[in-house]
Amino acid sequence: MEMNSPHEKAVKAILYGHSCAMTLKRRLDHSKMAEAGPVSSYELAKSIVDCFSNAISILSDKPKSEDDQFSVLSSRDSSPLPPPQGSPSKKRKIDNTNSSANWRDDSPDPIYFDGYLWRKYGQKCIKKSEHQRSYYRCSYNIDHNCGARKHEQKIKDNPPVYRTTYFGHHTCKTNHNLDAIFTSVQEPLDDSKSAQMIHFGVKDLKKESPSNGFSLSVKHEEDIIISEQNMDQYRETTSTINDQDCQHVLSSPSGSYPPSSSSGSESAEFDPDLLFDNLDSWDRYDQFYF
DNA sequence: GCAATTTGACCCAG
DNA sequence: CTGGGTCAAATTGC
Known part of the structure; x- marks a missing residue:
């Protein structure tokens, strides 16, 4: 892999996002650190989202081999491509050609x-x-005339596998929803309990509906707990999927990752200067330690 | 009453 | 004709 290839930039973006996530996790593990440091937790969280978004953009824009047609990295799409459909009045003129299936996610x-x-x-059916x-x-x-779509289907029972396939690209404002969600992360985390968790600011976005297997359902009570255990589970899950490059990165137990022990000092891993609004300049990841 | 979901009908490519 | 994707009226939930 040549240096500074789009793919390599994407990998760096993902690794950087991981580092941000770990930094944020440590902060949340120690509530007093929640807003410590030169960069707010909100910025950290936003940076994580942006890193993953741009990595996905890079990976999904580049020409792919057949096996690489679908990416399983994540479920975020921010590729600013033109809307697929022009006139929604007529039925089904959306391009459903080969290129419309951007990636899929087996979970x-x-x-x-x-x-x-x-x-x-x-x-x-x-x-x-x-x-x-x-x-x-x-x-x-x-x-916003956003043409992004997705399908979700349970494709396996034991163990259960839910396949989500994404089509088109979001033309609505990037991070439109995440900005609202992460707003709450900015709130002071004086409560010792909430310091362990990220509270999504959207209250009861939707009620869970197990009948159809999917619903946008982040309940306030069901906080997302970021933990090493979850990360390990994610690695396990993704390691079974066929994108070998992603597997190499995501399933690596320790080799590709910086040591995640609590002993490491935060500043050694996280460079606030790498937080930037213009995420086009991915080359700045070269400054990072990986 | 409004907004989201459900579900049968409709559309169309193969 | 068939199967998959979408529409839109009916239903449900808040």
Whole structure:
């Protein structure tokens, strides 16, 4: 892999995002550190989101081999590509060609939250599968003429595997939803309990509906706990998927990762100067230690 | 009453 | 004709 290739930049972005996440985790583990340091927790969280978004953009924009057609890195799409459809009045003129399926995500659980708000618009029995497929489009489909869609279907029972396939690109404002969500992270974390968790600011976005297997359902009570255990589970999950490059990065137990022990000093790993608004300059990741 | 979901009908490519 | 994707009226939930 040549230096500074788009793919390498994407890998660096992901690794940088991981580092930000670890930094944030440590802060949240020690509530007094919640707003310590030169960069706020909100900026950290936003940086993480941006890193992953841009990495996905890079990976999904580059020409792919057949096996690399789908990425399983994440569920965020911020590629600023033109909207796929021009006139929504007529039925089904959306380009459903080969290039419209951007990536897919196989998960043992339905995806609770992937950074965007989705509205379900259909559900169908699929011939070869015993499970129904659910169809979602971006909630900002009308407001922002956003053509992003996704399908979700349970493709395996034991263990359960939910496959989410993403189509099109979000033309709604990047991080539109995440900004709202992470707003609460900025709030002072004086409560010792909340310091252990990230509270998503969207209150009861939706009620969970296990019947169809998916719903955008981040409940206030069901806080997302960032822990090493979760990271390990994620690595395990992703390690079974066929994107070898991603597997190399994500499933590596320790080799590709900086040591995640609590002994490391935060400043040694996290360089606040690397937080920047213009995320086009990925070369700045070269300054990072990896 | 409004907004989101459900579900049968409709559309269309193969 | 068939299967998959979408529409839109009906239903549900807040």
